[in-house]
Amino acid sequence: MSFAADDSRAAQHSAVCEGNEAAAIGVALARPDVVAVYPITPQSSLVEHLSQMIADGRLNADLLNVEGEHAVMCGLQGVALAGGRTFTATCGPGIAFMFEPYVRTPGLRLPMVASLVTRDLLSPQCVWGGQQDAMVVREAGWIQMYCETVQEILDTTVMAYKIAEHRDVMLPVNVCHDGNYLSFGVTRVEIPDQRDVDDFLGPAAINWHVALDPSRPMGVDPLTGGAGGVGPSSFVRYRKGQCRGMQNALRVIRETHAAWGERFGRYHAPLIEEYRLDHADYALVTIGSMTGAAKDAVDTARAAGEAVGLIKIKTFRPFPLEAMAAALAKVQRVGVVDRSVSFGWNSGPVYQETLGALHHTGRPIPAISFIGGLAGADITAEHFARAITITRELSWDGRPREPVWLNEND
C-alpha cells in the first residue's frame, strides 16, 4: 500500500485501489475478530493489505499467521466455534491444500467469509487467473458469488457476512473475483460509512448452534451415518438441512442486495443480471469480470441491429435455477462463456448448468460452449463479437457440439 499509516481508508468516502484492496476494505468494514492468512498469487496482496491494516491499528483483529492453507481453515473453524467473525482468502493450489477442512465447514454450518481470487489450476504450470479453482469446489457446499467490478467486490464482501450469518442460511460464503483482471485492476471505489455498515450487519451470531463453550458442553461433529440405528436418518437430516440453507440463501441474497441498494444507493444484481434481454433472439451467458467486455460487444452488436442480449451469473452456488430458467425462456439460442473446463463434458461447467436450467424451461434450444480466459488469457470484445456471431448461427441438430476455444489462436 502506498498511503501513509495514519491515513485511514475506512474513514474515507472513496479510494482508487485494486480489487484485492477493495476486498480488504470490505473485510475491515465488517470488523472480523480473526483474519488467518497465507499468501498465494494472485491473492497475496489482499491479505497483505489486511496485515498492514492490523499492524497499523486500523483494523482491530487478531492476525493468524500460519504455516499453510490447511491450518488457516482449521484455525478459523476454532475461531468460529468460539463465536468469532472470521476472514481468509486463497485461490488455486491454496484451496487445493485447504480442501479437507474447507469441505467440512459448510457441514458444520459455520458462517465464514473467504475470498476466492480465482486462479487456473495446475498443470500446465501457470500463476494467472481463471475460474477452474472455484468450479472444482462448486459442490463443496460453500455459497459462491462472482463479482464483475472492483466496487462489487467491496460491496459483496460486506454483504457476504450478512448472508452467511442469516439464521436461515448459516453457511460459509466464497466471494469470488477474477485473479489478475479484478485482483490487480485499479479503479475508483466508493467506501461506505463504518457506522452504516455496523448498522447494516448488526451483531455477529456465529456459534449459537454449535460451539466450543464451557457453559454449553457439546461434542462437535459426532459420528453419524452408516447402515444401522439412527445413523442413516441423522446423516440425511443434516444433508437436507444443508440443502435447505442453500435454497434459503437464494431469498436472503436477494433481500440483502436490495437492502444494500436502499441504504448505499448501489444496486447489484443478486442472482443473475439480464442485460438487454428484452426482444433478444439469442443471448450470451457470462460470469465474473469477463462480463464488461461482453456487454460492450452486445452493445456494438445491438447498434448494428443484432437482437442479442446477455445473462450474467453472479450467484453460482446456490444455483439460481428459477431466475436462470426465466431468463433463458426469453431467447431462442444461447452461447455460454466459461473461464474453466469441465473435462468430463468437453465443455465449460457453466454451460453444463445452463443446459440443466434449460430443462426447466420445458424447451430445449440450440446451445454452445465457449471456453476462454484460461490461465490469464484475455477475452476481448472481439472474442465476444465472434461468440455472438456463432451463437446467432446456431441451429438445432440434437448432437453434442464441440466447444469453441476462444483463445486457441491467440
Next chain:
Amino acid sequence: MQRQSRDHFDASTIPDDLAPIATKLSTMLPGDWRSMRPVIDRLKCVKCGLCWLYCPVQCVVEKPRWFDFDLAVCKGCGICAQECPQRAISMIEEVGR
C-alpha cells in the same frame, strides 16, 4: 453414568438439522470391545509409572504396591505391555465375555 449423562443446557432450542452436535455422553466405554486384556505381575512391578504415562485411555490406576488397570476403560491395545521395562505386564485373550 447417571452423572455423565445429565443435560448441561437445553439443546432442544437448536434446530436438529444444522451442525451435528452431541449433548449426551455415550455410555459405551473402550473396554466394551476389547479382545486382549493386560495382566500385571505384582512381584515384577516397580511402580516406575511408564504404563501410566503411555496408556492412551488413562485406564492405569495406582495400587499400594503396583499399578493395575480399570478394565471398563482399557481397550486392550497392549502399549503398556510393550513399554514396561520390567516385562511385568502380559496380554491374555479375553474369553467368554
